[in-house]
Amino acid sequence: MKIQVVEDDLSLNQGIVLALKDDGFSFVQCNTVRQAKAAYGEGRPDIIILDINLPDGSGYDYLKWVRERENAANYTQILILTAKDMEMDEVVSLSLGADDYMSKPFSLAVLRARVKNLGQRVSREIQKGELYKTERFHFDFDILHFECQGREIFLSVNEQKLLKLFVQNEERILTREILMERLWEDGSGYVDENALSVTVNRLRSKLVQKGEESPIQTIYGQGYLWTRQGEKDVS
Incomplete structure (x- = not known):
């Protein structure tokens, strides 16, 4: 199962990968919207961990871009990260199609638990679709x-x-x-x-x-x- 981590904070990006690597996932690490789109074009990930504030644009734009390219049979679970602990950010994220949401700073242990939950959803969708x-x-x-x-x-x-x-x-x-x-x-x-x-x-x-x-x-x-x-x- 493949995870795309889109986060411009290099230390946090690497920290996320280190926290999840023992769960058997493979990773594609990106720092910009442009990198994320290019990587998606080479193979759809199962899960995207997506920061909102990126150097070349908003994570919301990438979220919308991904959803426009998917259907019920090909669906990526997306977890949004933001530095703002604001209810409106959560509302916007979920309304645009995010599956989960976390505000920084966050516990890597909690992130790991949420990602494992998203991974279980992916497996169920594959089993259901046949x-x-x-x-x-x-x-x-x-x-x-x-x-x-x-x-x-x-x-x-x-x-x-x-x-x-x-x-x-x-x-x-x-x-x-x-x-x-x-x-x-x-x-x-x-x-x-x-x-x-x-x-x-x-x-x-x-x-x-x-x-x-x-x-x-x-x-x-x-x-x-x-x-x-x-x-x-x-x-």
């Missing part, structure tokens, strides 16, 4: 139809379960232990770690053509990560 569409992939878990660059691919039951786990936790590291527990949670006999490796490798081979980079990355010593690699959503 559809994952990017420029490269089209996965419909409701009717069990899977395409890669317009080419239909056929997956085993465990490959389907593994793929769904990956896309539900996009840009988030999943440990081998978690994957094994979720894949074989029905208690179907003894399963060794090699079974997981075989399933991951088979899924990789079906998702990519020769010479292409796989969206399933091995994070050595930690687990696996599904990444968009800059791909955009499609409707």
Whole structure:
């Protein structure tokens, strides 16, 4: 799961990342509206932590810009940060489509709790939608139809379960232990770690053509990560 942090205070920007890094998120750090728009164009984040007062404009402008480019299937959770503890700022933020709001100074522990809550909303939306569409992939878990660059691919039951786990936790590291527990949670006999490796490798081979980079990355010593690699959503 990917978070975009848009904050021109470099120390606070880094502090936010450090406070959240142990929760398995990946990050894109921006200091201006221009940087934020460029980064969004390279791949929609799942969550945006957005300061209002930025060097080249208002965070409100970026908030509106993001909402104009989204729909119910592609929705980014946005948490607003402001130095002003004013009710009107909160009203404006929420009326423009923000999902949460915090006034500076704030506790990083409280921020972490709120971001984890937003992350849970993202996961629920993916589960509810049963559809994952990017420029490269089209996965419909409701009717069990899977395409890669317009080419239909056929997956085993465990490959389907593994793929769904990956896309539900996009840009988030999943440990081998978690994957094994979720894949074989029905208690179907003894399963060794090699079974997981075989399933991951088979899924990789079906998702990519020769010479292409796989969206399933091995994070050595930690687990696996599904990444968009800059791909955009499609409707």
